[in-house]
Amino acid sequence: MTTIIRGGTIVNADRAFRGDVLCFGDKIVAVGEQLDAPANATVIDAGGQYVMPGGIDTHTHMQLPFMGTVTADDFFTGTAAGLAGGTTTIMDFVIPDPKQSLLEAYRTWRGWARKSAGDYTFHVAVTWWDESVHADMGTLVREHGVNSFKHFMAYKNAIMADDETLVKSFRRALELGAIPTVHAENGELVYQLQQELLQKGITGARAHPLSRPPEVEAEAANRAIAIAKVLGTPVYIVHVSCAESLEAITRARAKGQRVYGEALAGHLVIDDSVYASEDEDFARGHVMSPPFRGKHHQAALWQGLRGGNLHTTATDHCTFCAEQKAAGADNFTRIPNGCGGVEERMAIVWDAGVNSGTLTPSEFVRVTSTNAAQIFNMYPRKGVIEVGADADLVVWDPNGTRTISAKTQFAKGGFNVFEGRTVRGIPTHTIAAGKLVFERGDLRAEEGAGRHIDRPAFTTTQA
Ligand SMILES: NC(=O)NCCC(=O)O
Numbered sequence: 001m002t003t004i005i006r007g008g009t010i011v012n013a014d015r016a017f018r019g020d021v022l023c024f025g026d027k028i029v030a031v032g033e034q035l036d037a038p039a040n041a042t043v044i045d046a047g048g049q050y051v052m053p054g055g056i057d058t059h060t061h062m063q064l065p066f067m068g069t070v071t072a073d074d075f076f077t078g079t080a081a082g083l084a085g086g087t088t089t090i091m092d093f094v095i096p097d098p099k100q101s102l103l104e105a106y107r108t109w110r111g112w113a114r115k116s117a118g119d120y121t122f123h124v125a126v127t128w129w130d131e132s133v134h135a136d137m138g139t140l141v142r143e144h145g146v147n148s149f150k151h152f153m154a155y156k157n158a159i160m161a162d163d164e165t166l167v168k169s170f171r172r173a174l175e176l177g178a179i180p181t182v183h184a185e186n187g188e189l190v191y192q193l194q195q196e197l198l199q200k201g202i203t204g205a206r207a208h209p210l211s212r213p214p215e216v217e218a219e220a221a222n223r224a225i226a227i228a229k230v231l232g233t234p235v236y237i238v239h240v241s242c243a244e245s246l247e248a249i250t251r252a253r254a255k256g257q258r259v260y261g262e263a264l265a266g267h268l269v270i271d272d273s274v275y276a277s278e279d280e281d282f283a284r285g286h287v288m289s290p291p292f293r294g295k296h297h298q299a300a301l302w303q304g305l306r307g308g309n310l311h312t313t314a315t316d317h318c319t320f321c322a323e324q325k326a327a328g329a330d331n332f333t334r335i336p337n338g339c340g341g342v343e344e345r346m347a348i349v350w351d352a353g354v355n356s357g358t359l360t361p362s363e364f365v366r367v368t369s370t371n372a373a374q375i376f377n378m379y380p381r382k383g384v385i386e387v388g389a390d391a392d393l394v395v396w397d398p399n400g401t402r403t404i405s406a407k408t409q410f411a412k413g414g415f416n417v418f419e420g421r422t423v424r425g426i427p428t429h430t431i432a433a434g435k436l437v438f439e440r441g442d443l444r445a446e447e448g449a450g451r452h453i454d455r456p457a458f459t460t461t462q463a
């Protein structure tokens with residue numbers, strides 16, 4: 001199958017230029033001006049719009065069993081929603097229960113992911129430690145294309161990794177040429193604050209941010225960075241939500257440490273006033289960890305993205321419907337944590353980032369796709385428009401608008417944290433592995449069309 005995108009402004013992280021992109025099968029086979037194409041080629045007229053590498057969302061949770069329930073989006077609906085928003089690859093998480101074999105959990109997630117409409121790859125969480133975990137990490141890296149391991153420093157009595165696990169797993173990751181990643185929150189502190197709030201009778205969703213102040217996140221970020229420094233490993237911090245965590249990353253980077261930070265679309269534009277709502281369903285709909293923060297934290301995150309101390313944008317797409325969230329109606333600690341966004345991330349980052357002048361189009365590509373591909377070793381297969389790369393592309397209309405609503409979204413869950421927001425800058429076409437899968441609102445996602453993307457180990461020690 002041949003597809004040609006004619007007359008676009010091609011935007012890569014390093015430059016933008018006018019040209020056509022010719023795709024054959026699932027690859028880009030030519031990039032240049034006035035390209036010839038076979039008579040049977042599908043022609044997309046970009047008409048001067050931007051043509052960019054498909055988005056990579058470094059952080060999603062499709063079909064995740066979590067806090068006594070399972071997320072509303074599975075791998076088909078979640079990846080399909082991503083395609084509608086210009087995201088062609090997701091990085092999801094295998095999360096073994098404590099004492100569960102990593103390989104067994106990995107096989108389970110691979111089975112669930114077979115129905116994906118877009119490409120996917122996995123970070124594997126290390127939630128406990130023994131010699132079998134040490135061995136399974138090796139097998140995952142050498143035989144299954146895994147090169148990143150996740151550590152939850154929060155969620156005590158569930159999936160929280162203690163310091164022994166962090167240290168041993170970071171060390172093992174280094175040995176294998178894999179990168180450790182962390183959810184940075186001090187789980188013990190969260191737990192104690194939660195108990196105190198409940199004892200005081202503060203049981204509603206408004207208590208959620210009170211149990212997770214910025215210092216809780218900053219302490220864990222500093223701890224993970226210090227452990228990485230001592231062991232000589234790089235470290236990637238997921239969903240950086242506050243100025244204090246960003247300061248920890250910035251400080252370490254200034255001293256030459258290889259620390260990467262991820263910002264979520266939600267944390268970039270939504271503030272903590274959502275938890276003060278009288279409407280408990282609405283407030284519960286915004287319960288995620290770390291929570292939404294005060295406005296000055298958003299400004300800091302944008303500064304981090306522009307200044308190069310934050311590298312990727314993601315969503316932590318983890319959708320639950322109102323009935324699921326209501327499990328915590330009398331006790332905020334039982335509200336399943338998580339919000340959506342895989343469908344909106346690209347438009348939110350463009351609208352708030354590029355339209356405001358904070359990011360250039362090339363910087364947008366860098367933080368929505370290229371950096372993710374480079375940090376997680378998928379580059380140049382992903383993250384760039386060049387010959388030989390996967391034909392994952394988004395045609396972007398910088399003047400098109402859309403008002404976001406749960407009523408019109410493709411994602412499940414019936415709730416949208418960006419509800420009512422009108423964004424300027426939207427995808428008109430998404431091409432995934434060479435196939436036109438989204439065209440002006442018409443989503444043609446195909447169950448099972450997505451592929452697992454193997455990510456080889458890094459060949460050199462990176463720290
Ligand atoms: N973020 C969140 O609240 N839910 C998903 C799990 C996680 O990433 O912590």
Ligand SMILES: [Zn+2]
Pocket residue numbers: 183238239289290
């Ligand atoms: Zn997390």
Ligand SMILES: [Zn+2]
Pocket residue numbers: 059060061316318
């Ligand atoms: Zn997450």
